[in-house]
Amino acid sequence: MAEFVPVGPFDIVIFGVTGDLSRQKLLPALFHRYCDNQIDDSSRIIGVARGAMEHSAFLDLVKQSCSSATDSFNEQKWEKFSALLDYFDIDATNEKADWEPVKGVLSQDSRPRIFYLAVAPRLYVPICQALGQAGLKNAGARVVLEKPIGSDLQSADEINKGVGAVFDEHHIFRMDHYLGKETVQNLLILRFANMLFEPLWSNRSIDHIQITVAETLGAEGRDAYYDSAGAVRDIVQNHLLQLLCLIAMEPPNSLDAENVRGEKIKVLRALKGFDDDNITSETVRAQYNSGHIDENRVPGYVDGLPEALKNSRTETYAAIKTEIANWRWAGVPFYLRTGKRMAKRRSEIVIQFKSTPHNLFGEGHNQPNRLVLRLQPDEGMQLYMQVKEPGPGHMSLKSIPLDLSYARSFSAVKYPDAYERLLMDVVRGNLSLFMGQEEVRAAWAWTDDLLSAWDRADQKLEYYAAGTDGPLQASLLLDRDGRAWWQSEETTA
Ligand code: BG6
DSSP states (O other), X not given: OOOOOOOOOOEEEEETTTSHHIIIIIHHHHHHHHHTTOSOTTOEEEEEESSOXXXXXXXXXXXXXXXXXXXXXXXXXXXXXXXXXXXXXXXXXXXXXXXXXXXXXXXXXXXXXXXXXXXXXXXXXXXXXXXXXXXXXXXXXXXXXXXXXXXXHHHHHHXXXXXXXXXXXXXXXXXXXXXXXXXXXXXXXXXXXXXSSGGGSSTTTEEEEEEEEEOSOOOTTOHHHHHHHHHIIIIIIIIIHHHHHHHHSOOOSSSOHHHHHHHHHHHHHHBOOOOTTTHHHHEEEEXXXXXXXXXXXXXXXXXXXXXXXXTOOOOSEEEEEEOBXXXXXXXXXXXXXXXXXXXXXXXXXXXXXXXXXXXXXXXTOOOOOEEEEEEESSOEEEEEEEEEOOSSSSOOEEEEEEEEEHHHHTTXXXXXXXXXXXXXXXXXXXXXXXXXXHHHHHHHHHHHHHHHHHHHXXXXXXXXXXXXXXXXXXXXXXXXXXXXXXXXXXXXX
């Protein structure tokens, strides 16, 4: 197992510390890193939110988050970890807010001072302005912004400009937690630490690529945000496009943030856009109706919404066919899809190679090779090869995977949550797994183009039953091209 390298002492101020993201991800991530001795005892973890709370109540809240995120909660470690914690009731958007108590607990040296904005994007600029005015930045100050950065290119520009007026670009960490997933980082290793695939990695050998991010979860109490965002802004603009970039980008000449971002931007800028002729045939937007997941009945999307949102036409599913207009990828369709309340949770990339140019073995025996990269769950990869079915009869071929399961290969290893890795990278000042300003702009430019084409076409909202693989139209999207979504054994079982 790779070793944990301790980081130096740091202070982190989490805005929105009582919210979901903080309770479910950030606080447990910090606790886990502490338990592995990666965090120094002189570091401080300062929670800020609106609402008075006794110190003991804050400790209870943090303890509850940390203990519910771990199988074996370590009481002794908790006692020591809890000494790092403070809470302050501050409305950061109030010009008269009193920051003195926060200043009082921050270290007075130049150690990394991280401001984590686990709040709605509209608060990013006001909070950064307040931090600047209150003189809270030290020499090691940096800010972390959660995706989505805004809701379109214009609002993203406003955020980048406002935050950029207070923090330099190399002190701004734009978080897309997919980049912190072990298996997502492994895409870089697969492509650039192995010689095997590179000669095949282009339109010469690849027929098409599918990227799926399917969830069984719904909006999980984030109705107002999710309903205003929808699947495209919530997942496609960031997680899906990041996966696409890692699969399609040219080899960077180093892993420096600047080089990696530069290659990703080229891919995003080369993505084919949408017009009134192709929008209806190359995209699907859909919302889930009631259905069953693992035998539990799940209400339809609007049934779970408050009265004011009952007429919602927000998409909870999107399927999109796009292409990358460059020398390597011209002519290779990229099929992207994501959905809430699907049959199974899985994030998966399927690289389908071309069939052999001449079929020696007869009808039905020309299955193409496929490389299936499973990002979650059951992390691993499978390379499907044609083999002869044993037996004395006629020559019969079968597609069998060369199967690399991370669980089997690294059996003693528990994967750290993406936030654990990324938080430690913020402390180290390592930007390579964070999105750059131009990258976010390029992703929004393509996304805005898609969303405005949907508006112009008044794109029909399709429906699918919760617990299924999405609407029929998404299957037809590939069927029209003589292709089909990959069905892994687990999903067909
Ligand atoms: C978040 C989205 O960015 O990613 C959520 O806002 C989604 O809607 C989540 O559920 C999925 O992350 P993961 O790590 O569970 O695949």
